[in-house]
Amino acid sequence: MLTINNYVKAKSLEEAYELNQARNARIMGGMLWMRLGNARVQTLIDLSDLGLDQIEETAHVFRIGAMCTLRQLELHEGLKVLYGDSIAESVRHIVGVQFRNQATVGGSVYGRFGFSDVLTCLLSLDTFVELYNGGTIRLSEFINRKRDKDILVSIIIRKSNRRLKYDAVRRAKTDFPVLTCAVVAGPVHGKETWYFSVGARPMKAKVLEKKWSIPRDISDGLLMDYAKEAAAGFDYGTNMRGSAEYRRHLAEVLIRRSMHAILMEE
Numbered sequence: 001m002l003t004i005n006n007y008v009k010a011k012s013l014e015e016a017y018e019l020n021q022a023r024n025a026r027i028m029g030g031m032l033w034m035r036l037g038n039a040r041v042q043t044l045i046d047l048s049d050l051g052l053d054q055i056e057e058t059a060h061v062f063r064i065g066a067m068c069t070l071r072q073l074e075l076h077e078g079l080k081v082l083y084g085d086s087i088a089e090s091v092r093h094i095v096g097v098q099f100r101n102q103a104t105v106g107g108s109v110y111g112r113f114g115f116s117d118v119l120t121c122l123l124s125l126d127t128f129v130e131l132y133n134g135g136t137i138r139l140s141e142f143i144n145r146k147r148d149k150d151i152l153v154s155i156i157i158r159k160s161n162r163r164l165k166y167d168a169v170r171r172a173k174t175d176f177p178v179l180t181c182a183v184v185a186g187p188v189h190g191k192e193t194w195y196f197s198v199g200a201r202p203m204k205a206k207v208l209e210k211k212w213s214i215p216r217d218i219s220d221g222l223l224m225d226y227a228k229e230a231a232a233g234f235d236y237g238t239n240m241r242g243s244a245e246y247r248r249h250l251a252e253v254l255i256r257r258s259m260h261a262i263l264m265e266e
C-alpha cells in the first residue's frame with residue numbers, strides 16, 4: 001500500500017526541487033504507476049501548477065512539458081505532421097484513453113521502464129531531457145543514469161528530416177508489450193542513417209545507428225538480411241511474456257516491416 005503523509009502543490013520548480021531532496025519525498029506524475037507500489041511517502045510533490053502541461057513547437061524543436069499526458073502526445077497535430085501516425089501508434093495501446101489522459105510523459109520517461117513504448121519511440125528520435133538541476137542531456141544518456149533526486153522538466157525533440165515507424169507486439173490488447181520497436185531513417189551530415197530502437201527485450205530500450213544507403217527497390221531477401229543484422233545488435237532475455245529466441249525473431253520481423261514501410265514512403 002502507498003501511504004502519503006503530506007501533499008504539496010509546488011509554486012515553483014525551485015520549491016519542488018528543494019522539497020524533493022528529502023529522502024522520503026516523491027514527485028508525482030499521473031500517479032498511475034506509483035500508486036501500485038508499496039511505499040511510505042513523507043511529502044508528495046505536485047507539479048501541476050507549473051505550466052508543464054504544454055507541447056510547445058518552434059521552428060527547431062518540440063518541447064514537451066513533463067506533466068503532458070500520453071493522450072496529448074497521441075493527439076498533437078505538429079507531431080503528426082512530422083512523424084505521421086507513429087508517435088500516436090507508440091502510445092495507442094497503453095491501457096485505454098482514460099488512462100492515457102492521466103499518465104504523464106514525465107512519469108513515463110523518469111520511470112525508465114523496460115517495457116516502455118514511450119521510451120522506445122522517443123529514443124529513436126533526436127531527443128533530449130531537460131532536468132532542473134542536471135541541465136539538458138541526451139535521452140540515451142539519461143536512461144542509463146542512476147536514479148537521483150532531480151526533476152524532469154521537459155522532453156525536447158529536435159526536428160529533422162527523419163522518417164519514423166513504430167510497432168510493438170502484445171499477447172493481448174492493452175497488455176504490456178512482448179517487444180517494442182522504432183525505426184528511423186534520414187540523412188545525417190549528408191549520409192543516409194538508420195536508427196533502430198528496441199525495448200521490452202525485456203530490458204529497456206537501446207538505440208543502434210547504422211549508416212546504410214538502401215535502394216527503394218531492394219529485394220525482400222536482402223532487406224531481411226539488413227533487418228537480421230540490426231536485430232543482432234541487441235541482447236534479448238526470457239520472462240513470462242516470451243523467450244529470448246522469440247523476441248529476437250520478433251525484432252527481425254518488426255524491423256524489416258518498418259524499414260519496408262519507410263522505403264515505400266520515399
Ligand SMILES: Cc1cc2nc3c(=O)[nH]c(=O)nc-3n(C[C@H](O)[C@H](O)[C@H](O)COP(=O)(O)OP(=O)(O)OC[C@H]3O[C@@H](n4cnc5c(N)ncnc54)[C@H](O)[C@@H]3O)c2cc1C
Pocket residue numbers: 026027028029030031032033034035036047066093094095102103104105106107108109110111115116117118119150151152153174175176177
Ligand atoms: C497497468 C499499467 C499498464 C501500463 N502499460 C504500459 C504499456 O503497455 N506501455 C508503456 O509504455 N507504459 C505502460 N505503463 C506505464 C505508464 O504508461 C506510465 O509510464 C506510468 O504510469 C508512469 O506515469 P505516471 O504519470 O503515472 O507517473 P507516476 O506513477 O506518477 O510516477 C512514476 C515515477 O516517476 C517519478 N516522476 C514523475 N514525474 C516526474 C518528474 N517530472 N520528475 C522526476 N520524477 C518524476 C515519480 O516520483 C515516480 O517515481 C503502464 C502502467 C500501468 C500502471
